[in-house]
Amino acid sequence: GQSLEQPSEVTAVEGAIVQINCTYQTSGFYGLSWYQQHDGGAPTFLSYNALDGLEETGRFSSFLSRSDSYGYLLLQELQMKDSASYFCAVGNQAGTALIFGKGTTLSVSS
Amino acid sequence: DTAVSQTPKYLVTQMGNDKSIKCEQNLGHDTMYWYKQDSKKFLKIMFSYNNKELIINETVPNRFSPKSPDKAHLNLHINSLELGDSAVYFCASSQDRGFRGYTFGSGTRLTVV
Numbered sequence: 001g002q003s004l005e006q007p008s009e010v011t012a013v014e015g016a017i018v019q020i021n022c023t024y025q026t027s028g029f030y031g032l033s034w035y036q037q038h039d040g041g042a043p044t045f046l047s048y049n050a051l052d053g054l055e056e057t058g059r060f061s062s063f064l065s066r067s068d069s070y071g072y073l074l075l076q077e078l079q080m081k082d083s084a085s086y087f088c089a090v091g092n093q094a095g096t097a098l099i100f101g102k103g104t105t106l107s108v109s110s
Numbered sequence: 111d112t113a114v115s116q117t118p119k120y121l122v123t124q125m126g127n128d129k130s131i132k133c134e135q136n137l138g139h140d141t142m143y144w145y146k147q148d149s150k151k152f153l154k155i156m157f158s159y160n161n162k163e164l165i166i167n168e169t170v171p172n173r174f175s176p177k178s179p180d181k182a183h184l185n186l187h188i189n190s191l192e193l194g195d196s197a198v199y200f201c202a203s204s205q206d207r208g209f210r211g212y213t214f215g216s217g218t219r220l221t222v223v
Binding site: 048094 | 151153154155160207208209210213215
């Protein structure tokens with residue numbers, strides 16, 4: 001089956017850089033996605049990596065290594081508004097839905 | 111214009127009642143989902159519909175029944191509510207398999223008392 005591991009909590013200060021790692025086990029790989037969820041809000045899509053390497057979108061970047069079954073989300077120039085939960089996700093075995101990790105709570109302090 | 115809208119946003123009900131949650135998307139997506147998020151924020155897939163056809167029915171009690179009258183709507187009906195059903199239920203939609211991004215509704219916080 002599918003499983004994902006990511007740290008439960010990460011703390012950082014404003015302006016810093018933080019990396020949230022995700023390792024996965026899956027019987028069929030359809031890419032690695034990242035979602036952000038603020039308290040009381042809905043998950044929102046951040047990025048998707050189907051191929052190895054780094055994808056950059058503004059202050060956020062996402063990396064994938066398929067040979068290591070590993071990826072990370074890199075957040076630069078942290079702001080207070082980046083305090084949220086971050087979820088990595090992979091497709092299920094049939095590729096018909098996303099399976100989410102348990103989420104990493106990021107706390108940014110001033 | 112809200113892309114994926116769910117109603118109601120909050121639902122407080124007694125054990126044993128039957129309730130429904132409605133979801134509509136105006137993105138023209140062909141796949142819709144129901145996810146359950148528990149108190150530990152774990153997001154678990156419940157159902158998936160593609161063009162009104164049930165694709166996924168995870169190990170969910172048969173008290174939960176999804177209904178898709180058309181590809182823009184996916185409703186969730188829950189019979190004989192139990193305390194353990196208390197959670198936030200999210201509807202989502204995507205184009206095709208959606209690995210390039212799901213759009214989630216704002217969620218329905220269900221509290222069973």
